[in-house]
Each structure stands twice: as C-alpha cells, then as structure tokens.
Amino acid sequence: MLHWLTLMADSLPSLLWAALVFTVPLTLASFALGLTVGLVAAVVRLFGPAPLAAIVRFYVWIIRGTPLLVQLFLIFYGLPSAGIVLDAFPAALIGFTLNVGAYTSEIIRAVIGSVPKGQWEAAYSIGMSWSQAMRRTILPQAARVAVPPLSNTFISLVKDTSLAAAITVPELFQAAQRIVATSYEPLILYVEAALIYLALSSVLSALQVRLERRLGQYGGFLEAKS
Amino acid sequence: MIRLSNIEKRFGDLTVLKGVSVTVAEGRVTALIGPSGGGKSTLLRCINLLEIPTSGSVRIGEEELAFQPGGKPAWKDIQRLRGQTGMVFQNFQLFPHRTAVENVMEGLVTVQKWPAEKARERAMALLHKVGMAHKADAWPATLSGGQQQRVAIARALAPSPRVLLCDEPTSALDPELSGEVVEVLGTLAAEGTTMVMATHDLRLASRIAHEVVFLDGGEVVETGPSRKLFTHPERERTQRFIATLTQQGQQGEGV
Numbered sequence: 001m002l003h004w005l006t007l008m009a010d011s012l013p014s015l016l017w018a019a020l021v022f023t024v025p026l027t028l029a030s031f032a033l034g035l036t037v038g039l040v041a042a043v044v045r046l047f048g049p050a051p052l053a054a055i056v057r058f059y060v061w062i063i064r065g066t067p068l069l070v071q072l073f074l075i076f077y078g079l080p081s082a083g084i085v086l087d088a089f090p091a092a093l094i095g096f097t098l099n100v101g102a103y104t105s106e107i108i109r110a111v112i113g114s115v116p117k118g119q120w121e122a123a124y125s126i127g128m129s130w131s132q133a134m135r136r137t138i139l140p141q142a143a144r145v146a147v148p149p150l151s152n153t154f155i156s157l158v159k160d161t162s163l164a165a166a167i168t169v170p171e172l173f174q175a176a177q178r179i180v181a182t183s184y185e186p187l188i189l190y191v192e193a194a195l196i197y198l199a200l201s202s203v204l205s206a207l208q209v210r211l212e213r214r215l216g217q218y219g220g221f222l223e224a225k226s
Numbered sequence: 227m228i229r230l231s232n233i234e235k236r237f238g239d240l241t242v243l244k245g246v247s248v249t250v251a252e253g254r255v256t257a258l259i260g261p262s263g264g265g266k267s268t269l270l271r272c273i274n275l276l277e278i279p280t281s282g283s284v285r286i287g288e289e290e291l292a293f294q295p296g297g298k299p300a301w302k303d304i305q306r307l308r309g310q311t312g313m314v315f316q317n318f319q320l321f322p323h324r325t326a327v328e329n330v331m332e333g334l335v336t337v338q339k340w341p342a343e344k345a346r347e348r349a350m351a352l353l354h355k356v357g358m359a360h361k362a363d364a365w366p367a368t369l370s371g372g373q374q375q376r377v378a379i380a381r382a383l384a385p386s387p388r389v390l391l392c393d394e395p396t397s398a399l400d401p402e403l404s405g406e407v408v409e410v411l412g413t414l415a416a417e418g419t420t421m422v423m424a425t426h427d428l429r430l431a432s433r434i435a436h437e438v439v440f441l442d443g444g445e446v447v448e449t450g451p452s453r454k455l456f457t458h459p460e461r462e463r464t465q466r467f468i469a470t471l472t473q474q475g476q477q478g479e480g481v
Contacts (some may be wrong), residue, residue: 116319118315118317118319119319119321121276121313121315121319122313122315122319122320122321123321124276124308125274125276125308125311125312125313125315125382126312126332126333126337126381126382126384126385127305127308127309127333127337127338127385128333128336128337129301129305132336132337136332136336137321140323141321141322141323144323217365218322218323218324218365218366218367219322219365219367219368220322220365220367
C-alpha cells in the first residue's frame with residue numbers, strides 16, 4: 001500500500017507536467033480552432049451557396065464517419081507518403097481541430113436554427129444588417145442553448161487527446177505508459193492517469209454550469225436541478 | 227406619405243397580393259382588415275421589405291423602390307426604405323437577452339452608432355411614454371404580454387421612423403392587456419404618428435384608425451374612412467366581414 005502511494009507521488013510531477021505541456025494546450029488550441037471551423041461550416045451550410053454547403057456536408061460526413069485514431073494515423077504516418085511531413089504535435093492539432101470542427105458545426109447549425117425566425121425579423125426591422133443581427137441577436141441566444149452540447153464535445157476532446165500518444169505526442173497518457181514500462185505497475189499508473197483526466201474534465205463541467213447560468217441569466221429556460 | 231403601387235406578391239405558384247395600391251397620408255392611421263390569408267400581413271411586410279414584392283413599387287416619403295419579377299433589390303436600397311419604418315409584431319419579438327431599456331437602445335447603438343448614454347436617455351424617454359419606465363431594467367421574460375408589447379412599441383419608435391407598422395399588435399393579448407396597448411397606440415395616433423396596422427381587433431381599428439382598407443383574396447375590396455366603412459360598408463363582402471367582427475365583439479371581447 002505504501003509502495004503504491006510512493007509510486008503515485010513520485011510519478012505525479014511527470015504526469016502533471018505532460019498534462020500541462022501537451023494535453024491542456026492541445027485541448028485548448030484544438031477546441032478554439034475547431035469551434036471557429038465549426039462556426040464557419042455551420043454558417044456556410046445555413047446561408048452559403050449550395051456548392052459550398054455541399055462541400056461542408058462532405059467534410060462532416062468524412063470526419064464523423066471515420067475513426068479519430070485512423071484520421072490521426074493518416075495525417076501523421078500517411079501524409080509523408082504524399083510529401084507532407086508534419087511533427088507529431090501539429091499533426092495531432094490538425095486532426096483534433098478537424099474533428100471538433102465537424103461535430104461542433106452540427107451543434108452550431110442546430111442552435112442557430114433554434115432561434116425563432118421572428119428574432120431575425122425584429123433585428124432587421126430596427127435596421128440591422130445580417131451580420132449585426134447574427135452577432136447581436138442570434139448568436140447570444142444560440143450560445144446559451146449551445147453550452148451543454150459544446151461541453152460534451154469539449155470534455156470528449158480532453159479524453160480523446162490520449163489518442164495522440166499513438167502518434168508519438170508525449171502527452172499525459174504516454175507519460176504514464178513510459179513509467180509503466182520501467183515500474184511494471186500498470187494498475188497504479190493508469191488509475192492515476194485516469195484521475196488526472198477526471199480532474200481536468202471536472203473543471204470543464206464546473207465551468208459549464210457557471211457559463212450556463214451567466215448566458216441564461218435573462219430567464220425563460222428550464223434550469224437543471226443540480 | 228406612403229404609397230404602395232400595384233403591389234404583387236407571389237410565393238411560388240400562390241399569388242398572395244394581386245396588384246394592391248394603397249396610399250397613406252402623413253399623420254394618418256390606416257387599418258388593414260380582412261380574413262386570415264387575405265394578404266394584410268403580407269402587404270404590411272411589403273412596406274418594410276421583410277417580404278420583397280414580386281412587382282410594383284413602394285414609396286415612403288422621398289424614398290422609392292420599384293420591383294421586378296426575378297430582380298433582387300440591392301441591400302442598400304432595402305435599408306434606405308426600411309430605415310423609414312418601425313415595426314411592432316404580433317408576438318412582440320423583444321430580444322430576450324436584453325433588458326427592456328436595452329431593447330429600445332439596440333437600434334440606436336448598433337445601427338445608428340449613438341453613444342450609449344445618449345441612447346439610454348432617449349430609450350428612457352420612450353419607455354416613459356409607453357408607461358414602462360419603472361421596468362427599464364427588467365428582462366422581457368418577467369414582463370406580461372401587454373408590457374412586452376409596450377416595450378416593443380418603444381423599440382420601434384426609437385429610430386424616429388416615418389411610419390409605424392403594427393402586425394396584429396393585440397392579437398396575442400387578452401382584452402385587458404390589449405387595452406393597455408390600444409391606449410398607447412391611441413396616444414401615438416393623437417400625436418400624429420403615421421401608422422399602418424394589420425388587425426382583427428375591432429376595438430383597435432375603430433378607435434384609432436382614420437382609414438380602413440379591407441383586403442380579401444389578395445385584393446382591395448373596399449377602402450374608406452373608418453367610421454363609414456365600419457357602419458355603412460358598400461360592398462356585400464365587406465358587410466359580411468364587418469358583421470362577423472361585430473358579432474364576435476358582442477359575444478366575446480368588448481367593442
């Protein structure tokens with residue numbers, strides 16, 4: 001028992017370091033970039049010209065229809081054959097961004113569509129342009145509805161970054177694997193890694209609650225009991 | 227002056243307006259009445275171009291725009307005309323994420339680029355006028371329907387439009403709540419606000435409107451001063467419609 005605790009304590013700094021330097025930045029960067037891709041993709045599908053909307057639909061179809069791990073392997077191990085060589089971290093960043101972009105585009109498309117048409121008309125009736133109506137009237141209302149499903153994507157992403165271990169990114173899970181290789185204590189190390197992922201996603205869950213409250217302060221929503 | 231000339235509106239194969247011409251003088255209130263599907267809402271929405279007429283022309287003050295089938299007017303032209311109008315909707319359509327006073331300020335700040343302080347001053351004056359100054363900082367979700375509609379009227383008036391368009395402004399309200407909205411609109415009418423309203427509400431139309439236009443099947447059936455049209459309609463179709471409105475009034479909502 002004491003041995004286990006010592007091992008956990010000894011490995012904690014290197015696991016936290018890997019989380020801090022790779023897992024967290026990879027998650028934040030690919031979520032921010034992916035959200036931007038998703039917003040653009042959603043707007044194109046709702047308002048863009050048909051051919052462009054078809055391209056976006058194709059993109060979403062491919063990304064959602066193939067395994068994330070296969071996508072990462074394609075980008076990191078496959079693309080060099082086509083003359084495109086990427087370092088592990090940028091390759092992971094691109095893979096996760098494309099993934100987040102595809103999933104969030106569907107969420108954003110749905111929440112923009114959920115704002116009543118009358119709100120567009122009200123915005124137009126006081127002279128707003130399309131982009132003013134979008135920015136000032138539609139997106140703020142859509143944002144409140146988007147928080148729970150986008151949080152799902154965000155939390156999934158934190159855990160999915162462990163797949164980057166397979167393309168040599170020395171993130172949290174790979175750090176645990178390396179310690180296991182020398183200590184032969186898989187149970188302890190993987191439990192410890194799991195707990196750190198749990199801690200990270202707990203932070204996001206807590207942020208979700210606060211964000212929902214703040215964006216929904218104007219009322220008219222059914223609130224969660226807890 | 228507002229002049230709609232020969233307005234035709236088609237949705238696919240369906241012709242909703244069949245060459246409607248209506249003139250509204252400055253400072254007058256015109257009520258568009260008629261059965262549902264008769265085209266009164268569409269006509270109203272053709273004035274501020276929430277619907278683009280298939281053909282015909284719309285003139286508000288000095289601004290005029292003509293429409294041709296298949297031709298799309300430039301955004302700038304739409305804005306030029308729309309800027310002359312304010313609109314009140316059947317379901318209020320306040321921005322739920324903005325307080326009452328922010329709703330009224332929104333057009334001034336976002337579109338007209340007024341400084342916030344100046345916009346707030348004007349918004350408060352308008353809220354005062356519609357009797358909602360005490361709820362300036364309330365969220366729309368906490369207001370009654372009548373209160374929401376009064377804030378919506380203030381919002382529509384904020385940019386000083388040449389004409390106030392009201393699309394069934396009392397239809398979503400019970401008689402008591404619609405009473406407070408009728409009162410506010412009556413005050414505005416007395417002050418010389420030019421208004422065009424689509425309505426089923428006989429109380430609203432008979433009390434406020436100077437002119438009435440009766441639309442059925444996408445055409446103007448009859449038009450005239452409100453007192454005359456409500457009491458002595460000339461056309462048989464108008465008589466029948468007015469009779470049903472009065473009946474309804476006697477049974478349900480007070481006239």
